[in-house]
Amino acid sequence: MIGFIKKDLAMIKSNFKLLGFLVIIYIVMxxxxxxxxxxxxxxMSVMIIISTFSYDNYNKWDAYSISLxxxxxxxxxxxxxxxxxxxxxxxxxxxxxSFIISYINTQTINYExxxxxxxxxxxxxLLVLTFMYPIIYKFGVEKARILIFIIVFGxxxxxxxxSKYIDLSNILKSLSFLENYLVIILIIxxxxxxxxxxxxxxxxxxxxxx
Amino acid sequence: xxxxxxxxxLCKKYDNFELKNISFKLPKGMIMGLIGENGAGKTTTxxxxxxxxxxxxxxxxxxxxxxxxxxxxxxxxIVLDDMFFPEIITPKDxxxxxxxxYKNWDSKIFNDYLKKFSLPNKQIxxxxxxxxxxxxxxxxxxxxxxxxxxxxPTSGLDPIARDEVTNILQKFIENExxxxxxxxxxxxxxxxxADYITFINNGEVILSKTTNELLDKYGIVKCTExxxxxxxxxxxxxxxxxxxxxxxxxxxxxxxxxKYNIKIIDKVTLDELMxxxxxxxx
Amino acid sequence: MEIxxxxxxxxxxxxxxxxxxxxxxxxxxxxxxxxxxxIRTLAKDLRCSVITTKNAYEELVKEGYxxxxxxxxxxxxxxxxxLALEEQLNKIENFLDKAVHIAIINNxxxxxxxxxxxxxxxxxx
Numbered sequence: 001m002i003g004f005i006k007k008d009l010a011m012i013k014s015n016f017k018l019l020g021f022l023v024i025i026y027i028v029m030x031x032x033x034x035x036x037x038x039x040x041x042x043x044m045s046v047m048i049i050i051s052t053f054s055y056d057n058y059n060k061w062d063a064y065s066i067s068l069x070x071x072x073x074x075x076x077x078x079x080x081x082x083x084x085x086x087x088x089x090x091x092x093x094x095x096x097x098s099f100i101i102s103y104i105n106t107q108t109i110n111y112e113x114x115x116x117x118x119x120x121x122x123x124x125x126l127l128v129l130t131f132m133y134p135i136i137y138k139f140g141v142e143k144a145r146i147l148i149f150i151i152v153f154g155x156x157x158x159x160x161x162x163s164k165y166i167d168l169s170n171i172l173k174s175l176s177f178l179e180n181y182l183v184i185i186l187i188i189x190x191x192x193x194x195x196x197x198x199x200x201x202x203x204x205x206x207x208x209x210x
Numbered sequence: 211x212x213x214x215x216x217x218x219x220l221c222k223k224y225d226n227f228e229l230k231n232i233s234f235k236l237p238k239g240m241i242m243g244l245i246g247e248n249g250a251g252k253t254t255t256x257x258x259x260x261x262x263x264x265x266x267x268x269x270x271x272x273x274x275x276x277x278x279x280x281x282x283x284x285x286x287x288i289v290l291d292d293m294f295f296p297e298i299i300t301p302k303d304x305x306x307x308x309x310x311x312y313k314n315w316d317s318k319i320f321n322d323y324l325k326k327f328s329l330p331n332k333q334i335x336x337x338x339x340x341x342x343x344x345x346x347x348x349x350x351x352x353x354x355x356x357x358x359x360x361x362x363p364t365s366g367l368d369p370i371a372r373d374e375v376t377n378i379l380q381k382f383i384e385n386e387x388x389x390x391x392x393x394x395x396x397x398x399x400x401x402x403x404a405d406y407i408t409f410i411n412n413g414e415v416i417l418s419k420t421t422n423e424l425l426d427k428y429g430i431v432k433c434t435e436x437x438x439x440x441x442x443x444x445x446x447x448x449x450x451x452x453x454x455x456x457x458x459x460x461x462x463x464x465x466x467x468x469k470y471n472i473k474i475i476d477k478v479t480l481d482e483l484m485x486x487x488x489x490x491x492x
Numbered sequence: 493m494e495i496x497x498x499x500x501x502x503x504x505x506x507x508x509x510x511x512x513x514x515x516x517x518x519x520x521x522x523x524x525x526x527x528x529x530x531i532r533t534l535a536k537d538l539r540c541s542v543i544t545t546k547n548a549y550e551e552l553v554k555e556g557y558x559x560x561x562x563x564x565x566x567x568x569x570x571x572x573x574x575l576a577l578e579e580q581l582n583k584i585e586n587f588l589d590k591a592v593h594i595a596i597i598n599n600x601x602x603x604x605x606x607x608x609x610x611x612x613x614x615x616x617x
Contacts, residue, residue: 003310010303011296014333055296064293067260067359068311069283209263210293239532240542380536401499403535405543420543426504477502 004065004078005085011052012086019044027097042125045090049083049129053141063210076137076202080194083129087122094118116182123186130197137204213271214238214357214389220258220268227413229254229266234408234418239386241379243404243421244393245480247488251413252393253291256361259391260288272357284313287355289346291362297335304349312353323348326374339366347375351382358382360392364399372396376403397480401425407480411488429463430482432456432474441470448490459486493522493529497538505540506547513548517557517568518576528558528566 022044056062065071098114136144213235220232229251236242244252257263259270261277270277273285295304301324308315324331327344334342343366350358358379364372376399382388394400400407400421407424409417417424431446438449438456445466449458460466463475478486495512497505516522528549529537535545549566552558557576559569595605 001310003307003312006310007295007299007303007307010299010307014298052296055298059296060290060293061296063257063262064288064290064295066262067283067286067288067290069313070280071283074311207264209265210257376539377536380532380539383542384530384532384536386532402539403541405541421541422504422506422543422547477500 001070001074001077001081004074005082008052008078008082009085011055012048012082015048015051019048023093023097027101031101041090041094042087042121045086046125046129049086050132050136050141052082053079053136057141060210062205062208066210072206072208073202076198076205079133080198080201084194087125090125091118091122094121119183119186123190126190126193130193133197134200134204137201137208212237214273215259215391216269216271217255217259218269218271220255220266220270222254222258222263222266227251227254229258229413232268232410232413232415234406234415236389236391236406238389239383240405241383241390241392241403242406242408243397243400243480244391244408244410245395245397245400245484246393246410247484250410252410253361254413255410256290256359256391256393259359260286260290284353285356287350287353287358289343289350289358289360289363291365294342294346294349295334298333300331300333301329301345301348302331304345308349308352315353317352319354320348320352323351340368340371343367344371347378351378356388358388358390358392360390362393362395364394364396372399379403397484401480409484409487416487424480424483425477427462427464428478428483429460429466429475430478430486431458431460431463431466431470431472432476433458433472437470437472443492445469446492448486448492450486450490457486457490459483459490495538497540506544506551509534509538509540509545509548510551513552514555514557517571518573518580522568524568524570526568528568530565 023041026040062075065075068074095114095118098118132144132148135147138144139147215236217235218233220229222229227249232251232255234242244255246252254263258266258268259272259277272282275282295307301320305317305320308320309317324345327341327348329337329341329345329348334345337345343363347360347363350360350363364375367375379390379392380403383390392400392404404421407417407419407421408415431441433441433456435456438458441458445460447459447461449456459478460475466472467475493516495509497508499505501508503511513522513528522528528534531545531549532542535542538545549558549560553560553566557569557571558566560566591605594600595602
């Protein structure tokens, strides 16, 4: 499995220059007061990880990997682990950058707030990815992209309609007691989500033919 | 375990194509060439052997074990047509990954091949088709495999590189415990180095014999229409009418010579054999 | 050791190998107990299949020119030179038989035939 992770990391590494370049741009933009850094970096990491799937598809790595020892299992496992590693890396970058920026801007930093907002974005990213992976394993990147677009679009419309007819603020208020446990809830939900997603992807890939 | 690879009654159905009862055996220490038209079922057979397709019926044994057994993959080296590592990584990345994928991966062998093939440490996407093939071959040989399964390993290679590769393959089976299964359209290479030829046509094995039997016994009779009419249909496999006469594939040119008074009986080449078997009539 | 193989010849490759090794043994170019190259090395060097060289060696063993020492390899056997020569004489007789046959059919005289042999013999020498 480590070999498979190394291969995925090598693919990501070829995008590192781009990532570094973006980090610098964002620092500059934030210093100029344009945008919040916590949103764009996870977004970029998703793009980079999804692009590894594209290259895998393009060079038929999935079929090739099956003929390697424990190929089917390791192919899926390594993607999930690489994703987690990547998100951890991005979280660390975000935290460090927030500290640097607040230092430069000489603001007093709210540590707790920074961590929670970082965790929140990472959680959101994870949600998208865990949702995407089984679809990618089932249909391939190209089809999955379209499917995901349709699903996200559909969800947005549904939520929009619901919020139009039902007042969500009461529900949110009634859930506000959960706020104190937010971090724990996010972590536990993430673990469960990743696990379920992984099991589904594994099941799909174990029976996949090329 | 005398056979390194044994396939029995392999069947697989697609909407527009079917593998029908593919069976053959590859003995230890031997090279088998898989020949046939594009789309005849060679790659599908190889995919079944490697479990890239799973929903087939029949029995496939490698080293005497079921091919579902993951441990056997440690001892198999593969070149698959068009399937490989993603092109944005480098040979060095492949070496680093493979170190942890195969227990017996040997970086020294791999690096020696890179040098031998003069492959630079650049992203694979900068490589020519021939260079990619060479990298794939190097990758397939660097973990001391006992069985090589090579789908079109020499396609896109120039004659000199092909000679280099056939030489490497022959060196590989100098160890009598090792075997090679390779599909190829470069049939002259196979005529030289393959011990067995398995000919797949339309999803079926229509022939699986030693190369010597094919090249030494089979013959192509060339004759006129008048001569052709005197030949018993039992005495030939297939024939083809050409503009100026008849070409007839016979199973044993010596027997044929004794029976009929026809002067021209040529040795067959694998290409001619394929053409007559596929395009010929009976 | 030199072995020259023709791929276009009608003679099977294993037979070409066999005959050439045989001649080398009879002419004492390959001496008794000399180790021959292994089946697989010979196949690699001649760029032919393993079965081909295997066939050649097996026939040589059968005909008594080579002995197979298990797990060691193939060695030149002690041959009975007279017997080997007799085999070659048989071969010559076979060819001459055919020549005579053609001569008689075409009314070629014995004298001309003998003359032909003399000339050919001198040329080869």
